[in-house]
Amino acid sequence: MNNVIGLNPKPQLSTQAFEQLLHLLHHVYGYDFSGYSKASLLRRIYKFMDVQGVTDGQQLIQLLAGDTSVFHSFLETITVNVTEMFRDPGFYKSIREKVLPVLATYPQINIWHAGCSTGEEVFSLCILLYEAGLLHRTRIYATDINASYLEKARTGVLPMTHMREYTLNYQQSGCTGDFSDYYTALYDHVLIHREIRERVVFLQHNLVTDRSFNEFQLILCRNVMIYFNKQLQNKVLKLFHESLSSLGFIGLGMKESLLFSEYRSKYSVVDGSVKIFRKKS
Known part of the structure; x- marks a missing residue:
């Protein structure tokens, strides 16, 4: 009725x-x-x-x-907000084993994390860099279209309810430290330590309309382009290509790939199982 x-x-x-x-x-x-x-x-x-x-x-x-x-x-x-620390642990394990040793050869490292949401995956990358002894010479630019997400990310405050899951992700990513060393418990939330967050610059940036703003050795944009049509995907990949230094790395989401784009020939596959590619010289 x-x-x-x-x-x-x-x-x-x-x-x-x-x-x-x-x-x-x-x-x-x-x-x-x-x-x-x-x-x-x-x-x-x-x-x-x-x-x-x-x-x-x-x-x-x-x-x-x-x-x-x-x-x-x-x-x-x-603007979809689906994120977690060390999301897809195999991706972070591959970054740790196959990308960071190369980045370690650079005196200064610039990283762009596009579509950073509320910061969980950015902080995960910071922990990897910290454990590799690289965080102090890295600048991470974390961008998102949504200003309110960025405000949450800047605080470094996350819900306590997810810490058990995040700890398991951390361990599965191949890290060997104690995950609880990187945050302080605050009742029903946790605060990511300042020394982990201090190398991150949070900026509002629209992948659809805004231009490149630096040159990077690593660009991460995970699970953002799955919401774009083919034309927009290629437009964003062009932006990333122009922003990436020669022999730089790019990491995409598990359902995303360069292999079916017009930029396929410009990259070699570092780890196809977790969608990490390297720009050819």
Whole structure:
């Protein structure tokens, strides 16, 4: 029965309203989502509409256009935040064994972690560098499109509830120290020690619209481009290619690869099982 009291109608977004929404996000707020996978983007838009009790596209557009606080809530839903410390431990083990020994030959190391979310994976990399004796001569630029994620990352505060899982990830990544040495417990949260965080610069950066800002020996962008269409993926890979030094390394997510992109011939495979590649000279 369609008219049951208490049931909200399913949100609807016409093609025209979808295009108007993309125009609003780009030209009013500066976020270009036109190259994102439409199916993935629509799922997250419908999720937001359902939470807000919005049933049609025009109502959503009016809501976003008239209230910046609603927009920030919308952005939280649209930009996926799935992260954990030492996520995919095999990736970090490979970075430790196959990438860091090469980076150790450089007097100064620049690393770009694009799409850093709330910082868990950045701090994981910092711990690897610290244990390899490289953190003191490394500058890590951690960027994300979402300013609120960056604010959380800057604090270095993480939920205590995940520490058991993170400890297991740390051990499986091949690290041999005591993971608890890198944080201080604060009731139901932990604080990552300053000496681990101090070499990180957190910056807001939009992979879709912003340019390169340095030259890097290592770029990490994991599980970000899976939400982009093929054209946008190639655009971002071009940005990374121009930002990477000769013989520099790039690490992608487990479902991402360079092998089906137009940049395939410009890289050699370091570890195909965890998607680590090296730029050819």
